[in-house]
Structures are given as structure tokens and as C-alpha cells.
Amino acid sequence: xxxxxxxxxxxxxxxxxxxxxxxxxxxxxxxxxxxxxxxxxxxxxxxxxxxxxxxxxxxxxxxxxxxxxxxxxxxxxxxxxxxxxxxxxxxxxxxxxxxxxxxxxxxxxxxxxxxxxxxxxxxxxxxxxxxxxxxxxxxxxxxxxxxxxxxxxxxxxxxxxxxxxxxxxxxxxxxxxxxxxxxxxxxxxxxxxxxxxxxxxxxxxxxxxxxxxxxxxxxxxxxxxxxxxxxxxxxxxxxxxxxxxxxxxxxxxxxxxxxxxxxxxxxxxxxxxxxxxxxxxxxxxxxxxxxxxxxxxxxxxxxxxxxxxxxxxxxxxxxxxxxxxxxxxxxxxxx
Amino acid sequence: xxxxxxxxxxxxxxxxxxxxxxxxxxxxxxxxxxxxxxxxxxxxxxxxxxxxxxxxxxxxxxxxxxxxxxxxxxxxxxxxxxxxxxxxxxxxxxxxxxxxxxxxxxxxxxxxxxxxxxxxxxxxxxxxxxxxxxxxxxxxxxxxxxxxxxxxxxxxxxxxxxxxxxxxxxxxxxxxxxxxxxxxxxxxxxxxxxxxxxxxxxxxxxxxxxxxxxxxxxxxxxxxxxxxxxxxxxxxxxxxxxxxxxxxxxxxxxxxxxxxxxxxxxxxxxxxxxxxxxxxxxxxxxxxxxxxxxxxxxxxxxxxxxxxxxxxxxxxxxxxxxxxxxxxxxxxxxxxxxxxxxxxxxxxxxxxxxxxxxxxxxxxxxxxxxxxxxxxxxxxxxxxxxxxxxxxxxxxxxxxxxxxxxxxxxxxxxxxxxxxxxxxxxxxxxxxxxxxxxxxxxxxxxxxxxxxxxxxxxxxxxxxxxxxxxxxxxxxxxxxxxxxxxxxxxxxxxxxxxxxxxxxxxxxxxxxxxxxxxxxxxxxxxx
Numbered sequence: 001x002x003x004x005x006x007x008x009x010x011x012x013x014x015x016x017x018x019x020x021x022x023x024x025x026x027x028x029x030x031x032x033x034x035x036x037x038x039x040x041x042x043x044x045x046x047x048x049x050x051x052x053x054x055x056x057x058x059x060x061x062x063x064x065x066x067x068x069x070x071x072x073x074x075x076x077x078x079x080x081x082x083x084x085x086x087x088x089x090x091x092x093x094x095x096x097x098x099x100x101x102x103x104x105x106x107x108x109x110x111x112x113x114x115x116x117x118x119x120x121x122x123x124x125x126x127x128x129x130x131x132x133x134x135x136x137x138x139x140x141x142x143x144x145x146x147x148x149x150x151x152x153x154x155x156x157x158x159x160x161x162x163x164x165x166x167x168x169x170x171x172x173x174x175x176x177x178x179x180x181x182x183x184x185x186x187x188x189x190x191x192x193x194x195x196x197x198x199x200x201x202x203x204x205x206x207x208x209x210x211x212x213x214x215x216x217x218x219x220x221x222x223x224x225x226x227x228x229x230x231x232x233x234x235x236x237x238x239x240x241x242x243x244x245x246x247x248x249x250x251x252x253x254x255x256x257x258x259x260x261x262x263x264x265x266x267x268x269x270x271x272x273x274x275x276x277x278x279x280x281x282x283x284x285x286x287x288x289x290x291x292x293x294x295x296x297x298x299x300x301x302x303x304x305x306x307x308x309x310x311x312x313x314x315x316x317x318x319x320x321x322x323x324x325x326x327x328x329x330x331x332x333x334x335x
Numbered sequence: 336x337x338x339x340x341x342x343x344x345x346x347x348x349x350x351x352x353x354x355x356x357x358x359x360x361x362x363x364x365x366x367x368x369x370x371x372x373x374x375x376x377x378x379x380x381x382x383x384x385x386x387x388x389x390x391x392x393x394x395x396x397x398x399x400x401x402x403x404x405x406x407x408x409x410x411x412x413x414x415x416x417x418x419x420x421x422x423x424x425x426x427x428x429x430x431x432x433x434x435x436x437x438x439x440x441x442x443x444x445x446x447x448x449x450x451x452x453x454x455x456x457x458x459x460x461x462x463x464x465x466x467x468x469x470x471x472x473x474x475x476x477x478x479x480x481x482x483x484x485x486x487x488x489x490x491x492x493x494x495x496x497x498x499x500x501x502x503x504x505x506x507x508x509x510x511x512x513x514x515x516x517x518x519x520x521x522x523x524x525x526x527x528x529x530x531x532x533x534x535x536x537x538x539x540x541x542x543x544x545x546x547x548x549x550x551x552x553x554x555x556x557x558x559x560x561x562x563x564x565x566x567x568x569x570x571x572x573x574x575x576x577x578x579x580x581x582x583x584x585x586x587x588x589x590x591x592x593x594x595x596x597x598x599x600x601x602x603x604x605x606x607x608x609x610x611x612x613x614x615x616x617x618x619x620x621x622x623x624x625x626x627x628x629x630x631x632x633x634x635x636x637x638x639x640x641x642x643x644x645x646x647x648x649x650x651x652x653x654x655x656x657x658x659x660x661x662x663x664x665x666x667x668x669x670x671x672x673x674x675x676x677x678x679x680x681x682x683x684x685x686x687x688x689x690x691x692x693x694x695x696x697x698x699x700x701x702x703x704x705x706x707x708x709x710x711x712x713x714x715x716x717x718x719x720x721x722x723x724x725x726x727x728x729x730x731x732x733x734x735x736x737x738x739x740x741x742x743x744x745x746x747x748x749x750x751x752x753x754x755x756x757x758x759x760x761x762x763x764x765x766x767x768x769x770x771x772x773x774x775x776x777x778x779x780x781x782x783x784x785x786x787x788x789x790x791x792x793x794x795x796x797x798x799x800x801x802x803x804x805x806x807x808x809x810x811x812x813x814x815x816x817x818x819x820x821x822x823x824x825x826x827x828x829x830x831x832x833x834x835x836x837x838x839x840x841x842x843x844x845x846x847x848x849x850x851x852x853x854x855x856x857x858x859x860x861x862x
Contacts, residue, residue: 029375031740031742031743032740032741032742032743033742033746034744036745036746037741037742037745038469039473039745040376040745041745041759041760041761041762041784042376042473042784043745043783043784044472044473044747045783048472052467055465080465082465082662083368084368084463084467085368085369085374085529085532086369086371086529086533091548094548095548095549098550100552104432121355150580153579153580153583154583156588157583157587158583158587161587164587165580165583165587165589166575166577166580166583166589167550167551167573167575167585167589168550171358171360171551171589172517172572174545174553175611177547209535229515232387252620261373262337280576280577281577281580282580283550283574283575283576283580285547285548285549285550286549287572289549289576291786298742332409
């Protein structure tokens with residue numbers, strides 16, 4: 001297992017370098033000069049433009065700029081935002097807990113509903129329940145996030161008044177951020193009602209962000225289960241007279257889990273992409289909105305740093321998925 | 336440590352709960368870049384920094400572009416227009432925070448500090464927080480201001496390199512906010528000079544309490560304010576980037592005021608008895624700038640003919656969905672010096688066609704540039720270009736619409752040999768007509784902000800005279816004349832001024848829409 005982990009970690013290095021290069025080049029090949037975008041309609045004199053070029057280091061050859069960036073990254077320095085003039089690292093860590101909290105909740109929501117739905121659909125293959133579940137999954141998968149979010153807000157917050165419209169907690173509560181996770185911070189604050197308010201604020205964004213992964217997980221679980229349910233050993237188990245719940249829950253599901261876990265791992269990327277829209281609509285102070293703003297403003301250091309950090313997270317999650325494979329399937333571990 | 340923290344949170348919680356009744360919540364449209372207004376240029380940043388936290392030597396009277404005394408009780412200009420002497424107000428207190436308690440009142444040192452850090456490259460604060468001083472430099476202040484002298488603790492003299500009347504209005508702009516020199520020294524000594532930007536200290540009606548990035552900004556009323564204290568005890572900015580969500584929050588009572596509603600929601604808001612909708616023309620203009628150096632657009636009659644072919648009302652209805660007003664002058668009607676006597680070119684395709692024929696123009700083809708971004712002065716440039724295309728087709732002019740990425744658009748449209756007429760606009764900085772007429776239409780602006788590449792001797796002479804005299808009545812007259820020349824020569828088709836809508840809960844009282852675009856809550860109370 002240790003050797004397996006080491007090999008997987010070794011594959012990290014070229015991927016990491018590739019990501020730094022791509023994120024560095026990506027924002028530079030987009031048309032649009034960040035200095036001119038910054039100046040807007042107002043414009044600036046040629047002299048002032050040159051001054052800014054030097055200040056931001058754009059006068060150096062691109063390879064030199066990349067090298068400087070890479071050296072910075074190796075020292076844990078992601079540069080400073082052109083716009084806020086603050087270290088990208090600090091901004092990322094101020095915002096990331098909000099995204100992580102929301103993504104975790106969305107993932108828990110998606111897995112908690114998606115897995116059983118997939119199993120039930122597979123067991124009841126072709127029946128009404130299967131068809132209903134799978135068509136709703138298709139609808140969920142195709143739903144534009146923006147529209148879905150506004151619909152939920154208008155119905156549940158606007159018309160019914162059950163949930164707050166946006167934000168992370170009622171503005172009435174004010175306490176310093178300790179962990180950055182509102183659920184934990186609200187508990188730590190000891191203020192009555194704060195935790196409940198944080199939970200209520202999480203409901204709609206969790207549903208919106210979790211809808212697509214939920215649909216994907218449900219469909220994947222169903223098809224993996226169907227495949228496994230057709231295997232000989234399941235027939236044998238049935239012939240032995242084992243209880244259906246035991247067959248489906250233990251023998252079938254455990255073997256169906258490998259492709260499902262792959263999908264869950266891959267969904268992390270989808271979640272982070274979905275977080276961009278979800279965060280914008282729900283005024284959720286995470287990294288999604290921060291990244292979008294930075295692309296529009298051509299804020300190179302933020303785009304580079306943000307992409308890099310997101311890529312590292314996706315890589316780490318996939319590493320974790322690989323380790324989970326090993327735990328679930330001993331054959332992989334020994335290979 | 337943990338105990339201390341809990342005790343602190345409990346105390347804050349109590350004060351928050353006690354003050355809840357007197358809290359104004361503003362659903363702002365975005366996050367501030369920081370809290371030192373001189374470092375930034377975005378209106379969103381100024382709303383969160385210069386308006387609540389700071390004062391300036393002179394101020395814009397809320398709801399107008401008039402300049403009134405602020406931290407300076409009076410200002411006197413020398414006869415040659417080169418020296419401005421400010422008499423400072425006494426007894427003005429700075430805010431305090433956990434790390435800083437002021438030991439003295441506001442005085443001349445604070446004024447010198449606030450400007451010299453922007454002007455002097457060797458000033459210890461010049462490079463702090465990546466200082467690029469966009470506005471100070473963009474307004475040409477480094478060349479304009481020769482020196483700033485402290486005459487005594489409460490008198491400061493600015494010496495200019497040339498007479499420039501708009502200087503007075505510049506002193507009321509956000510970049511001219513006054514910071515505490517004492518705080519700056521303390522933070523420099525503590526090794527945290529960037530706190531000037533992240534933990535701001537000012538003299539304004541509200542003191543800064545906390546900012547959670549992209550989520551919430553909290554302020555408390557300044558109990559020692561040099562004017563009457565603010566009418567609410569707490570001011571909260573709930574950052575809400577999506578306009579539909581802001582509207583839902585307003586309806587749900589999660590905020591009291593919101594800016595920039597979706598045009599599509601405006602009617603529903605007006606019909607809602609719980610919402611009070613305020614509106615005013617914005618201090619901006621959207622225009623189509625011909626390239627006046629290229630034939631046949633170097634002929635004023637051709638430009639005039641094209642202007643007559645534009646159905647502005649259709650543009651207001653379709654592009655602005657009613658949230659705009661047709662523009663006849665290059666400056667907006669809320670600005671002093673606006674010449675209301677000017678008559679707009681009537682929409683008359685027949686007459687336009689005849690005029691073009693008279694000038695020997697047939698089978699004319701041209702390009703119209705459509706901006707790729709949304710602006711208050713032009714919410715949908717592509718659609719506007721399509722309407723213009725239809726209008727011009729009716730008079731036999733064939734239009735091709737082109738567009739570029741925003742940065743490219745801005746730089747390519749400056750080119751003297753640019754092919755085509757450009758859709759663009761401007762939002763005023765200081766409420767002075769010079770800020771529109773000289774910047775956008777002056778000869779110096781060619782190949783830069785003067786997209787029409789227009790240079791007219793008579794017009795130039797008028798705006799130069801207006802810049803050099805300090806007599807307001809005289810300046811008004813000169814600008815009115817300049818607008819007559821502009822209308823006659825038609826370097827642009829002036830298209831529209833946006834109308835700014837501010838929906839708010841009907842529990843809110845005392846809010847005034849500010850023509851300079853800022854959102855100011857000093858006079859606002861909430862039931």
C-alpha cells in the first residue's frame with residue numbers, strides 16, 4: 001500500500017508543473033491587456049502605461065515571468081492580486097472554507113440520496129419507481145444551475161418564506177471567524193440560534209449545488225448495481241436463500257461501489273465548477289465568484305493561483321479516491 | 336485564549352442584538368477592492384470606503400453636484416488661479432480601533448499626508464498596498480499640483496502649475512479623502528502599513544467595524560462626528576452580486592435598500608406597495624463617436640444627417656427598457672452648465688436621406704463598433720448597434736457591426752485611423768463639465784479618450800477659457816456656448832443618459848439618489 005501511494009504521489013509532480021504552465025499561459029493567451037482593462041474608459045497616458053508595465057513585471061520575457069512565478073510558487077508565494085493588492089494565498093484561505101463547507105454539504109446530500117435511489121431503482125428495474133427516479137435524475141442533470149437556483153429562491157424564500165434568500169448566516173449574528181466554517185463557528189460562538197441560522201442558509205445552495213452530482217451518482221449506482229446483480233455469485237447467494245437486503249446491501253453494493261466512487265471523485269471538479277454559479281447567486285463568499293471576477297479583470301495572479309489551488313485539490317481528491325479503491329478492492333492494493 | 340474569545344464574541348453579540356432595531360442593511364452589488372479610496376477606482380469601493388468612513392476638504396452636497404465645505408471650512412483662490420488656501424475645521428476627531436486611539440484632532444498634517452503619499456514617489460507610503468494612485472494620476476494631479484504647504488496647523492496652501500478651475504471639484508472626489516497621519520505613523524512603526532487599507536480610520540459618519548470578504552461589511556455610527564451623528568446606529572453592507580437575488584432579499588426584508596435592479600423587474604417594484612422606487616438621471620452619457628478625421632465623416636453635415644436618422648426613442652425602449660433618457664448634449668442634465676435651450680436633431684429619415692444626397696453621399700458603407708460589456712450608459716451595445724444598423728439602412732447607409740474583447744476595444748478605438756464609429760460612454764468623476772467636455776472632446780484627448788478624434792478651434796477655445804476662470808457664472812456661460820458648437824458640429828451622436836433606479840423598503844427615509852453615482856447613507860433613517 002505504501003509503495004502504491006508513493007507511485008501515485010510521484011505522478012503528482014509532472015501534473016503539478018503542467019498545471020502551473022497551463023494556468024500561467026491560459027490567462028495570457030486571452031485577448032485583453034490587464035492594464036488597459038483596469039484603466040477602463042478613462043484610459044491612461046503612454047508614460048503611465050509603461051510605468052505600470054514595469055511595476056507588474058510585464059516588461060520581462062514571458063519565460064522569465066513564468067520562471068519567477070514558479071520559484072514563487074515553490075516558496076509558497078502565489079503573488080499579489082492586481083486589484084486588491086493582497087496576497088493571493090491570504091485571499092484563497094479566507095474564502096476557501098466557505099466553498100469547502102458548501103461543497104461537502106452538497107456532496108453529502110448527493111451521496112445520501114443518490115446511492116439509495118440508484119440501488120432502489122436497480123432492484124426495481126423497469127418498474128414505475130425506477131422510471132420515475134431515472135427521469136427525475138435526467139431532469140436534475142440537465143437543469144441549468146442559474147435557473148434552478150432562482151426558482152428555488154422565488155418559491156421557498158420569496159413565496160413561502162421558509163429559507164433565507166442568500167448569505168451564510170443572518171446578519172444579526174456577528175462573531176469572529178475561527179475556522180471559516182460557518183457551522184462550526186456558529187456553534188463556537190455560543191450565540192443562541194446562530195447554528196440554526198447557518199443551517200437554514202445552507203439548505204438551498206446545498207440542494208442547487210448537489211443536484212447534478214446527485215443525478216450522476218444515482219444513474220451510475222443504478223447501472224453498476226444492474227451489472228453486479230447479473231453476476232453468478234449473486235445468483236448463488238440468492239440460491240443459498242440469503243435475505244434480499246443482505247444480498248443487495250452487502251454483496252452487490254460493495255462491488256458496485258468502485259465505479260460509483262470514481263464518479264464521486266470526478267464530481268469534485270463538477271462541484272467546484274458548479275460552485276462558481278451557485279456562489280454568485282447565493283452571495284456565498286467562496287472561491288468560485290472570486291475566480292470569475294478575476295478572469296474578467298484579467299487579475300493574472302489570482303487566476304493563476306486560484307486555478308493552481310483548485311487543480312491541487314482535485315488531484316488530492318483523486319488520490320484519495322485511489323486509496324479508497326485499495327480499501328474497497330484488495331486486488332488493486334496488491335497490484 | 337478560547338475563553339477570552341468566547342467572552343469577546345458574547346459582548347459583540349449583545350451589542351449587535353441591542354442595536355438591531357436601528358440597523359440599515361444595504362444589499363450592495365459587489366465587494367470593495369479595499370478601504371483606502373485613493374488606491375482604487377471602482378464606485379463599489381467608494382460606497383464602502385470614502386462615503387461612510389472618510390471626509391474630504393470639500394464635499395459634494397448629497398443629491399447634487401454642488402461643492403460644499405467639508406473638513407475645510409473655506410477655500411480661497413488667488414487672483415491668478417494658481418493658489419488655493421484651505422482653512423481647516425477644528426475639533427474634528429478620527430475614529431479609533433483596537434490598535435489605535437488618536438491623541439490629537441484632525442489638522443494640516445493629515446491633509447499633507449493624504450496627498451503627499453500619492454504625489455511623492457519617495458514618500459514611505461507611496462508603495463504601500465501596491466499604490467498606483469490611479470485617480471490622482473488619472474486626473475493629472477501630479478503635474479497640476481506643484482506644492483502643498485502647511486501654513487499653520489489649520490491652514491493648508493495648494494500651489495498649482497497652471498490655473499485650473501475644476502481643481503476645487505477634484506478636492507471633493509474620493510481619492511482626496513483625508514486619512515490620519517498619526518494612524519499611518521503608528522502602523523508604519525508596527526510594521527503593518529497595509530492596515531490603512533484593511534482597517535481604515537477616518538473622520539466620517541461611520542466607523543469601520545469588520546469586513547468578511549465577499550460577504551458582509553459592518554459599520555457603526557461615529558458618536559463623535561463633527562456634524563450631527565448618522566441617523567442609524569449600525570450600517571451593514573450585505574454583498575449580493577445577483578440583481579434578482581437582491582430583489583428577493585429586499586422583498587423578504589433581508590435588506591432595506593438595493594442598487595442596480597434588473598430593468599425587467601422595475602415595473603413590478605414600482606407596483607409593490609412595500610417598495611419605494613427612487614429615480615434620477617445618472618451622471619453619464621452614452622454616445623456614438625464618428626471618426627471625424629476620415630471621409631466622409633470629416634464633413635459635419637454627413638454626421639448631422641446620420642444623427643437625424645437615429646430613432647432614439649426606440650433605443651430607449653428596447654435597449655434601456657425605459658431606464659434611460661434620450662441625450663441631446665454631451666453632458667447629463669443633472670450637471671451644472673447643461674444647456675437646456677439646445678434642441679435635439681429631430682428623428683427624420685427623409686430629411687436625413689436628402690441631406691446625405693445633397694452632400695453627394697450614396698452607397699455609403701460604415702462600421703459600428705459595439706462594446707462587449709454592459710455599462711449603465713449602454714446596457715446592451717450589441718442591440719443598440721443593431722437598431723442603429725436598421726435606422727441607417729433606412730437612409731441608404733449599410734452598416735457592419737464589429738466588436739472586440741473589452742481591453743482590445745478600448746485600445747483599438749483610440750486609433751486615429753480607426754475605421755468606423757464607436758459606441759462608448761462616460762460616467763462623470765467630479766460633476767464638473769470640464770470632466771466631460773475637455774476629457775472626451777478636447778484636442779489633447781485625440782488618440783486617447785477623444786474617440787471622435789475631433790479638434791475644433793472654437794470649441795477648444797471655449798473650454799480652455801472655462802478651465803481657467805474661477806467665476807462659476809462665467810464658466811456656465813462658456814460651457815453652454817461650447818455645447819452649441821458641439822451640437823452644430825456633431826462629432827458624436829449623443830444617444831442616452833441612463834436613469835438610475837434605487838428601490839428601497841418604504842421603512843427607509845431620507846435617502847437621496849446621488850448624481851455622482853455614490854450611495855450615501857449618512858442622512859438615512861429606518862423605521
